[in-house]
Amino acid sequence: MMKFKELKKLIRNGAEPEAEIVTHATHSQYAIRILTGEESHRLMNWRNRPLIFRSLDQARQTLAQAGIKHATLIQHVAHDEIIGRVATYDEPYLARIPMSA
Secondary structure, three states: OEEHHHHHHHHHOOOOOEEEEEEEOOOOOEEEEEEEOOEEEEEEOOOOOEOEEOOHHHHHHHHHHHOOOEEEEEEEOOOHHHHOOOOOOOOOEEEEEEEEO
16 A cells, blocks of 8 residues: 555655556546555555546546656456457456556
C-alpha cells in the first residue's frame, strides 16, 4: 500500500519507480500499481482503500502530478476463449501498453 504523498516523497528522494495503470476491458475503472524494485504497491486513498479513477486521463494526470513520466497500461480481458486464445489464469495480462503519463 502506498499513498499519493508517499509516492511524491519517493520521487523527490530520487527514486524512479515503475507505474502500471490496471483496468479490466469491460470496466471504466482504473487503479494504479507502483513497482519499487521487487515490491508492488497499490496506490491508496486517505482511508486506505484503493484509489480508483473513472478515466484513463485521470489516472495519467495523477501520475504526472507525482512526477512519473511513463506508465504501462495493463488491460485484463476476462473472456480469452471468445477471441480464440487459451485462458491463462496464471498470466492474465493480455495487453501491456507503454504510455507517457
